[in-house]
Amino acid sequence: MPTHTRTEVINKVNEIGVIPIFYHDDLETAINISKSCYEGDLKILEFTNRGIHAVEIFAELEKFCSSKIPDVILGAGSIIDPATAAIFINHGANFIVGPSTNPDVAKLCNRHKIAYIPGCSTPSEISNAEELGVEFIKIFPGEAAGGPNFVKDVLGPLAHTSIIPTGGVDTTEISLRKWFSSGVSAVGIGSKLITKEIIKTQDWDELKNNSQNLSKLIKIIRKK
Numbered sequence: 514m515p516t517h518t519r520t521e522v523i524n525k526v527n528e529i530g531v532i533p534i535f536y537h538d539d540l541e542t543a544i545n546i547s548k549s550c551y552e553g554d555l556k557i558l559e560f561t562n563r564g565i566h567a568v569e570i571f572a573e574l575e576k577f578c579s580s581k582i583p584d585v586i587l588g589a590g591s592i593i594d595p596a597t598a599a600i601f602i603n604h605g606a607n608f609i610v611g612p613s614t615n616p617d618v619a620k621l622c623n624r625h626k627i628a629y630i631p632g633c634s635t636p637s638e639i640s641n642a643e644e645l646g647v648e649f650i651k652i653f654p655g656e657a658a659g660g661p662n663f664v665k666d667v668l669g670p671l672a673h674t675s676i677i678p679t680g681g682v683d684t685t686e687i688s689l690r691k692w693f694s695s696g697v698s699a700v701g702i703g704s705k706l707i708t709k710e711i712i713k714t715q716d717w718d719e720l721k722n723n724s725q726n727l728s729k730l731i732k733i734i735r736k737k
Contacts, residue, residue: 519608522557527699532702533559533724536563568601588606598618612653629645630649633651639671662695675698678701706723
């Protein structure tokens with residue numbers, strides 16, 4: 514079961530402003546990714562359900578995080594149905610993220626009092642998701658949905674909406690300034706942070722440094 518409350522998840526997302534997103538079928542690699550992000554001050558992570566043994570890897574990764582780096586809030590992503598969501602919740606997922614919105618997943622997460630971050634790409638989808646009680650909306654795919662301009666336009670009539678774009682967010686200052694200037698609450702970043710080269714070379718110090726630089730950059734951008 515989750516070790517962090519829904520309120521803790523919401524507060525941590527708002528505090529850090531970025532959710533690193535990753536999947537790997539090797540437990541040691543997944544652990545090293547998590548440790549490096551944690552040591553770089555990125556303490557909320559999304560492990561995606563994108564492989565045959567994703568559940569098993571997630572279960573062991575959650576055990577590691579809860580015992581060795583308990584400050585880390587680990588959630589599960591790419592969840593599209595309640596059965597899969599229940600499995601990850603029972604293995605300790607502290608939040609659930611989906612590429613789409615599933616009302617039954619929302620009900621399940623509400624029953625367990627954990628955060629659900631559903632994927633949306635239109636104002637109607639956003640409104641329908643918020644009626645289900647979600648705090649954050651994942652705009653996916655972020656760039657293809659319209660990018661920062663889409664977010665800015667949506668937040669005109671839907672000013673209360675808290676948006677987290679995923680897809681099309683880079684770690685550069687130019688990219689991050691565009692997104693945060695549009696009004697997003699946080700961003701989701703995957704391979705632009707946890708690159709194939711880092712994983713190939715197992716340069717975990719580089720990932721730690723990149724995570725730390727990203728954390729500092731977002732703090733600077735959000736202050737202005």
